[in-house]
Amino acid sequence: MAVERLESLLRDAFPNAPELRVEDRTGGGDHFQVTVESPRFDGLPLLEQHRLVNDALAEPLRDGTIHELRIKTKGTT
């Protein structure tokens, strides 16, 4: 399942995330909403926060698993 794969990639990238969720928005397994709260985002501009999420999901973005991605990031401070 794509959701589990994305979750596991995000867990690896954000091991201390108090909140980490991947939702399949349409049930089709290719439109996702990811929500991540992590100390890695603290002090970073939004662009860099989203870049970290994109980097963590680089493979499923490249191989077409992710057709559409929505990202919500939060710092912990």
Added chain:
Amino acid sequence: MISKDVSQRIKDVIENEQVVLFMKGTPQFVMCGNSGRALEALRAAGAPVTAVDILPDPTIRQELSEVSGWPTIPQVFVKGELVGGADITQELAETGELRTILEEKLGAGYSDDAQERVVDVLSGTRV
């Protein structure tokens, strides 16, 4: 088609246009929800949007991501600098920061005669 030409036109558009939206479809015919959200956020902030449709040829998207280092569509640039995708643009619009960014980079009167344009990076044509 030569991808080098497409890449150069993409760079030219990013450098020369005030606000660029790389999107699926055009402002008149939006082909993707995320592209629509970015467009609406820019419109709400009164931005002068120059749109580039990435759908006519896969080369456009490949070359764009090479240039920007950003993997997804849409992508918004202000004065040559990547602002982000749909979520960032929408978030910045909701907090009012998008207007601040536009004012800082384009000047206070940026929305006075803001128009929407479309540029075709395959041919270099401007509509």
